[in-house]
Amino acid sequence: MAKIGFIGLGNMGGPMAANLVKAGHQVTVFDLSAEAVAHLVSLGAVAADKVSDVCSGADFVVSMLPASKHVRMIYTGEDGLINYLEKSTLVIDCSTIDAESAQFVGSALTDAGIAFVDAPVSGGVAGAAAGTLTFIVGGNDDDFNKAQTVLNDMGKNIFHAGAVGAGQVAKICNNMLLSILMAGTSEALQMGVDHGLDPKVLSEIMLNSSGRNWTLELYNPCPDVLENVPSSNGYKPGFMVDLMAKDLGLAMQAAQQTNSATPMGALAKNLYNLMQNQGSGSEDFSAIFKLYSQKQ
Numbered sequence: 001m002a003k004i005g006f007i008g009l010g011n012m013g014g015p016m017a018a019n020l021v022k023a024g025h026q027v028t029v030f031d032l033s034a035e036a037v038a039h040l041v042s043l044g045a046v047a048a049d050k051v052s053d054v055c056s057g058a059d060f061v062v063s064m065l066p067a068s069k070h071v072r073m074i075y076t077g078e079d080g081l082i083n084y085l086e087k088s089t090l091v092i093d094c095s096t097i098d099a100e101s102a103q104f105v106g107s108a109l110t111d112a113g114i115a116f117v118d119a120p121v122s123g124g125v126a127g128a129a130a131g132t133l134t135f136i137v138g139g140n141d142d143d144f145n146k147a148q149t150v151l152n153d154m155g156k157n158i159f160h161a162g163a164v165g166a167g168q169v170a171k172i173c174n175n176m177l178l179s180i181l182m183a184g185t186s187e188a189l190q191m192g193v194d195h196g197l198d199p200k201v202l203s204e205i206m207l208n209s210s211g212r213n214w215t216l217e218l219y220n221p222c223p224d225v226l227e228n229v230p231s232s233n234g235y236k237p238g239f240m241v242d243l244m245a246k247d248l249g250l251a252m253q254a255a256q257q258t259n260s261a262t263p264m265g266a267l268a269k270n271l272y273n274l275m276q277n278q279g280s281g282s283e284d285f286s287a288i289f290k291l292y293s294q295k296q
């Protein structure tokens, strides 16, 4: 069993850290939220008083933070963990951030003799709780192999996308597609409802037809089609609109670097920015359904 430091116990990091405790690892946790830390302690984790306390004797440090600026700050900012990590530690950052930030932090740590992989995830809060996440890893072969020993306790599918930063590129491609599918699924469901169809029946039809996709099957945006999804729970996240808007910003940045055409992604980004401007930033991203369903 390994000694693991875990930073960021939010919607995703909380259940991920819980699975590491459940697997028998010795897990030391840190979050700005005392409540989140207390919950993990109740499950068997040890609380770190300050973030640098997660480093002491750790085989692995795992982070699950909101965005690039948090990851840069924690590792390479003023009094960052780069000053505290031991050379035998492998840092696994699971946050979704831009590839350049992953490479910046990765290079700084590697130059200091500390191994790093980016390992963003897919599978949502349900996947985090069930330990069935998909991890998309960027890093060298040795670090990828070492990371797997811990990632296997939080996920089901572990992919090696390439060098440091490659995990982030693959993750952003996936989330751009996810946003497009969520918007398209919402649009199609509402058109059916407008014509008098039952959304449960329409969902079943499309699930057995060529419109089948993950959002329709496992994360249906129309309330009361599925149980235990954000749309049937007042659009409580889950995966916040603010985080999807952040990911679409990263996708547009990536597209610009390679002059890739991403018209659907650009449209999805605009729709999610509109939701933010309407005050829905902290709702689940499936609340995009309301853009179509709320009529005067």
Ligand code: NAD
Binding pocket: 007, 008, 009, 010, 011, 012, 013, 030, 031, 032, 033, 036, 051, 064, 065, 066, 067, 070, 074, 094, 095, 096, 097, 121, 122, 123, 124, 125, 238, 239, 240, 243, 247
């Ligand atoms: P969240 O906002 O629920 O959790 C983030 C946590 O980080 C919070 O508990 C916050 O207190 C903590 N935090 C922020 N700054 C910190 C600091 N300086 N030190 C310590 N803790 C700090 O976000 P989330 O939904 O768990 O998402 C985390 C990451 O995972 C994001 O990059 C997101 O894009 C990605 N992601 C989320 C989902 C999802 O379904 N929610 C799915 C895949 C990937």
